Amino acid sequence: MSEILRRDPRKEWIARNRLHPQHLEVLAELGGGAASEWVGPNGLVRRNPHVVGFMGPNGLKRIDRSGVQQGAGGGGAAKAATQSKPLVEIESPAFLVAVVPDMAGGRLTGHDRDLLGLARQLADADPAAPGAVLAVIFGEHKEDGFAEAGIDRLLHLDGPDVEGFAPEARLGALVAAEEAWTPRHWLIPDSKLGGADLGRRLAARLGERPATGVWQIEASAEADLGWSCTARGAAGTLDIQRSLPRFALALAECAEPVSDTRHAASELTLPQALPAQLSRIEDLGQVAVDPAGVALSEAEFILSAGNGVRDWDGFHHAAEVLGATEGASRVAVDDGFMARNRQVGATGTWVTARVYVAVGISGAIQHLQGIQSCDKVVAINMDPGCDMIKRADLAVIGDSAKVLEALVALVEQAREEKRNAA
Amino acid sequence: MTVLVSVGRHPVTGRSRRADQDARGVELARTLPGAEIGLLHAGRLDEGNEAALRGYLGMGFDALTLIEQPESSDALPALAEALKAAPPQLVIAGERAEQGEGSGLLPYLLAERLGWPLVSGLAAVEEVSGGVATVLQALPRGQRRRLKVRLPAIVTVDAAAPAPRQSAFGPAQRGRLEVSEAPVAADVEMAEWQFKPARKRPKRLKIVKAASARDRFKAAAAKAEGGGGQVLTDVTAEQGAAAVYKLLKEEGVLR
CATH class of the missing domain: 3.40.50.620 (HUPs)
Structure with a gap:
């Protein structure tokens, strides 16, 4: 094609004339899509101020000049921000820092991220000889943010023998990793989700004395590895100052998670396949517990009811079928539909559920405070403008009773199919 | 035993x-x-x-x-x-x-x-x-x-x-x-270790890493977080329930 830019004065005129019936079509043609910017005939960038901006709260048009709201809006900007994080690649690391995240529910927990931040501190301390962070994860996962969490090398061990509660098989894999790469540090979360158990097993197997309950590290010239640490002892009543050993079991918030950089997260494999070993512990699977007996503050899955619920029998039935712990908003409790100990929010219980389903709850600020630490929030509500919808990861606008009924039918149908298949 | x-x-x-x-x-x-x-x-x-x-x-x-x-x-x-x-x-x-x-x-x-x-x-x-x-x-x-x-x-x-x-x-x-x-x-x-009564751990501060003053202000004045959620309007109860069911299944909370 020729380099000469051809002008169509008529189209330009239409593009300038907002009242022209063909205005939008021509704009789209000239600019390609949402035409807020295009290259003009002389190579200058032309801007159309009429298509940028958004309607402000008082009905006036506002233009955000910080560059955040260009065309597509907030989501695109956020995506661009993650893309623009600098990628750090460590080709030949001087040493390795191994981390064994808990991966509760198949994702990195906050505790895991803190630990990875601590591992980065240890690895990046000497810029002349940077170390690499190796994460060892077991079983299937749903995490896609390994690179942003600060992981350079990833050892993913999958298979039926490391699924579930398999401390002996996992221990065998970690010992194999130790033999293969001999990391300078091993960091394991000191958590009930499995890290505390696995870390102590590993240290006992390798005959090294770990530091447990570590919550702070400092560079120290006297220590062997160049670091000293502060650890909690005696059921949390003592602080123990000691040099950091090779194995450390660290508490949550021991360091800031990685936020500025992206890392390679390249996959590693063990040099040899793991030997099959006879386990002396057999996992018979999780036991069904009565969800009503689980304390609200530590329940994993909560079905919560608010002012919008009319069919209370249907709600209780749905909670039973889904196997969810019941919660309630303050209105539902004050009106006498739910017990006081079921109230979620600032004046009730601060919940930590992984999945929180809010049925007919508009989302008062006190309620939203109570569900701050929930991972996934589902809202079923009639009002599309309420605050709960803004907080929710998935919102369904509709009659809550009907949606719950359909959900119960779906779950029962799936169970029936499973039973028939078995 | x-x-x-x-x-x-x-x-x-x-x-x-x-x-x-x-x-x-x-x-x-x-x-x-x-x-x-x-x-x-x-x-x-x-x-x-x-x-x-x-x-x-x-x-x-x-x-x-x-x-x-x-x-x-x-x-x-x-x-x-x-x-x-x-x-x-x-x-x-x-x-x-x-x-x-x-x-x-x-x-x-x-x-x-x-x-x-x-x-x-x-x-x-x-x-x-x-x-x-x-x-x-x-x-x-x-x-x-x-x-x-x-x-x-x-x-x-x-x-x-x-x-x-x-x-x-x-x-x-x-x-x-x-x-x-x-x-x-x-x-x-x-x-060799030093033992001290446990010190209260410092509360983690919310660090806002923002390039511009506007971002810092926005972070300080932010009301509801999230906003990236999927909103299903004008769906039948069955479609809504199917979406919720899919999410519950993905999260693995249904047994």
């Missing part, structure tokens, strides 16, 4: 007492019908410790075996020898001590030294028969997992195990402390 007991420390007054988790372990052992239970402790015998150890005797025991060890010595060799000399079927221990390092490593080191399997965080022992114990392990969020472990084994007790019964004063005073001697292994490494 043997329960390893230790001297606890009251979190408020700092006085010696029976350790909470060890007492739960004793209670757990008591729930098994027809079990022959022995109590084992390694440590120093003085006035305060004796009162605390007699707390265990008051849960219905005639005697407690005490291996005398000086303060801040390594109890592991003494306990391992004692267990090796008369191996029980099941050893129950608390998760971590309320005094000293309190690392919770002792059961793991014992298991490694004796070559026995270990299960941590038990809520209940359901059955012991034919050299296999069926146990319930407490998981976070009130969940339970059933495990089968080959005996002899070491198990540790979670806070979800049944609460210990009250210690009766009369039987506690009548019970015997059978003191025995064992070689002492000094804990050299621990002597």
Whole structure:
């Protein structure tokens, strides 16, 4: 094609004339899509101020000049921000820092991220000889943010023998990793989700004395590895100052998670396949517990009811079928539909559920405070403008009773199919 | 079966007492019908410790075996020898001590030294028969997992195990402390550490990393977070339910 830019004065005129019936079509043609910017005939960038901006709260048009709201809006900007994080690649690391995240529910927990931040501190301390962070994860996962969490090398061990509660098989894999790469540090979360158990097993197997309950590290010239640490002892009543050993079991918030950089997260494999070993512990699977007996503050899955619920029998039935712990908003409790100990929010219980389903709850600020630490929030509500919808990861606008009924039918149908298949 | 007991420390007054988790372990052992239970402790015998150890005797025991060890010595060799000399079927221990390092490593080191399997965080022992114990392990969020472990084994007790019964004063005073001697292994490494009363941990600050003043203001004045959620309007109840079902299934909360 020729380099000469051809002008169509008529189209330009239409593009300038907002009242022209063909205005939008021509704009789209000239600019390609949402035409807020295009290259003009002389190579200058032309801007159309009429298509940028958004309607402000008082009905006036506002233009955000910080560059955040260009065309597509907030989501695109956020995506661009993650893309623009600098990628750090460590080709030949001087040493390795191994981390064994808990991966509760198949994702990195906050505790895991803190630990990875601590591992980065240890690895990046000497810029002349940077170390690499190796994460060892077991079983299937749903995490896609390994690179942003600060992981350079990833050892993913999958298979039926490391699924579930398999401390002996996992221990065998970690010992194999130790033999293969001999990391300078091993960091394991000191958590009930499995890290505390696995870390102590590993240290006992390798005959090294770990530091447990570590919550702070400092560079120290006297220590062997160049670091000293502060650890909690005696059921949390003592602080123990000691040099950091090779194995450390660290508490949550021991360091800031990685936020500025992206890392390679390249996959590693063990040099040899793991030997099959006879386990002396057999996992018979999780036991069904009565969800009503689980304390609200530590329940994993909560079905919560608010002012919008009319069919209370249907709600209780749905909670039973889904196997969810019941919660309630303050209105539902004050009106006498739910017990006081079921109230979620600032004046009730601060919940930590992984999945929180809010049925007919508009989302008062006190309620939203109570569900701050929930991972996934589902809202079923009639009002599309309420605050709960803004907080929710998935919102369904509709009659809550009907949606719950359909959900119960779906779950029962799936169970029936499973039973028939078995 | 043997329960390893230790001297606890009251979190408020700092006085010696029976350790909470060890007492739960004793209670757990008591729930098994027809079990022959022995109590084992390694440590120093003085006035305060004796009162605390007699707390265990008051849960219905005639005697407690005490291996005398000086303060801040390594109890592991003494306990391992004692267990090796008369191996029980099941050893129950608390998760971590309320005094000293309190690392919770002792059961793991014992298991490694004796070559026995270990299960941590038990809520209940359901059955012991034919050299296999069926146990319930407490998981976070009130969940339970059933495990089968080959005996002899070491198990540790979670806070979800049944609460210990009250210690009766009369039987506690009548019970015997059978003191025995064992070689002492000094804990050299621990002597180098500095111990201080626990400092309150600093609260994590919310750090806003923003390029422009506008972003910082926005972060400071932000009301509702999120906003990236999917909103389904004008759908039938069935479509909405299907979307919710899909999310619940992905999160793995449906059983």
